[in-house]
Amino acid sequence: xxxxxxxxxxxxxxxxxxxxxxxxxxxxxxxxxxxxxxxxxxxxxxxxxxxxxxxxxxxxxxxxxxxxxxxxxxxxxxxxxxxxxxxxxxxx
Numbered sequence: 001x002x003x004x005x006x007x008x009x010x011x012x013x014x015x016x017x018x019x020x021x022x023x024x025x026x027x028x029x030x031x032x033x034x035x036x037x038x039x040x041x042x043x044x045x046x047x048x049x050x051x052x053x054x055x056x057x058x059x060x061x062x063x064x065x066x067x068x069x070x071x072x073x074x075x076x077x078x079x080x081x082x083x084x085x086x087x088x089x090x091x092x
Contacts, residue, residue, distance in 0.1 A: 010070065011082050014043035020078050024052040028060045031083065035066060038085045046081040047074065057081045
């Protein structure tokens with residue numbers, strides 16, 4: 001769950017949440033749960049196969065004070081969403 005994707009990229013240094021195979025709203029709920037344990041500036045790479053995550057993740061970030069840094073298609077058909085924990089994000 002926290003393995004780097006590949007050396008040398010921003011996502012490799014982030015904690016990962018593997019939500020492949022999970023349907024809405026579970027990928028965002030897993031992302032939220034992980035972000036709640038982190039301090040401002042920490043990064044999480046969410047990997048999801050649910051197409052709704054393309055709508056849900058940006059909306060979640062905008063509403064929760066986090067920043068969506070990158071969205072990238074992966075070779076296995078999943079999408080990686082790199083999210084940075086915001087300074088004004090609610091905790092706990």
